[in-house]
Amino acid sequence: MIKIDKIIESISSFLKDRFEHMKGDIIEKISSIISKLISFFILFLIFLFTIGFASLTFAKYVNSILDSDFSGYGIVSAFYLIVFIVLYKLFKTGKLKKAIESEMRKGLKG
Numbered sequence: 001m002i003k004i005d006k007i008i009e010s011i012s013s014f015l016k017d018r019f020e021h022m023k024g025d026i027i028e029k030i031s032s033i034i035s036k037l038i039s040f041f042i043l044f045l046i047f048l049f050t051i052g053f054a055s056l057t058f059a060k061y062v063n064s065i066l067d068s069d070f071s072g073y074g075i076v077s078a079f080y081l082i083v084f085i086v087l088y089k090l091f092k093t094g095k096l097k098k099a100i101e102s103e104m105r106k107g108l109k110g
Helices: 001-064 071-093 094-110
Strands: none
Touching: 001 071, 071 094
């Protein structure tokens, strides 16, 4: 009976240690993913501001070339509308989802 108790205690101790190790690994992976997402979000926000100001600058430049007050803004808006339509078509076919999922997997692995 004593040997069975020792075996059960050893197995129990092993399982507890293994569980704690797995818990530590999971916490480490989750914190790594969250930090990557936060970093990505910050970079994405900076990128959006950059694109926004670059678009305004380019629209103003086109306005000066065309000697107009608003044509440059219309041209830049039309460009973004075309980009939106292309992305929408890719979304409807499922290609955009596959590309995003593929990049997410690469980013989370590396």
